[in-house]
Amino acid sequence: MQVNDDDKPYDDINITPMxxxxYVLLVIFIIMTTASVQGVKVNLPKASASVSLAKPQTKAITVADSGQIFLDAFPVTLGELEQRLRTLKATTPEFPIIVKGDANVQYQKVVDILDLLRRLDLSQVGLVTGKSPS
Known part of the structure; x- marks a missing residue:
C-alpha cells in the first residue's frame, strides 16, 4: 500500500466564486441605477389624500415653474406634445397620462394641456399632487 504525502496546504486561493x-452585483447595480427615471423636479401642490397612478406605459406630462412643458422628462412645445400624443394614441388607443404642474406655474398652462388631452379624446388622465405636511 502506498501512502500519499500530499498533505501540504493549498498555495493559492480560488477567486472564481468571488x-x-x-459581476452579479455589478449587473444588479447597473440595472437599478438605469431603471429609475430621473424626470423633472417640480414643487407639487399638496392634497389631503394622494392616489398612486403608477401603471405600465404611463406617460407623464410635467409643467415646470418656468412654464416649460416636458413629456417623460423631454422638453416639448404644446404643438410637439400634441403630435407625440397623436402618435402614441395611434399605436395604443388607451394609455394613462399623469399631469404634474408646479405649484407656482400659471394655471392657464395646465388648463391648455388638459384641453389638449380632451381634444385628443384621452380620458385616462390623473393630476399628481404631493402629500400634505400633516
Missing amino acids: LDLA
Missing part, C-alpha cells in the same frame, strides 16, 4: 459574485 468574481462571479462581483
Whole structure:
C-alpha cells in the first residue's frame, strides 16, 4: 500500500466564486441605477389624500415653474406634445397620462394641456399632487 504525502496546504486561493459574485452585483447595480427615471423636479401642490397612478406605459406630462412643458422628462412645445400624443394614441388607443404642474406655474398652462388631452379624446388622465405636511 502506498501512502500519499500530499498533505501540504493549498498555495493559492480560488477567486472564481468571488468574481462571479462581483459581476452579479455589478449587473444588479447597473440595472437599478438605469431603471429609475430621473424626470423633472417640480414643487407639487399638496392634497389631503394622494392616489398612486403608477401603471405600465404611463406617460407623464410635467409643467415646470418656468412654464416649460416636458413629456417623460423631454422638453416639448404644446404643438410637439400634441403630435407625440397623436402618435402614441395611434399605436395604443388607451394609455394613462399623469399631469404634474408646479405649484407656482400659471394655471392657464395646465388648463391648455388638459384641453389638449380632451381634444385628443384621452380620458385616462390623473393630476399628481404631493402629500400634505400633516
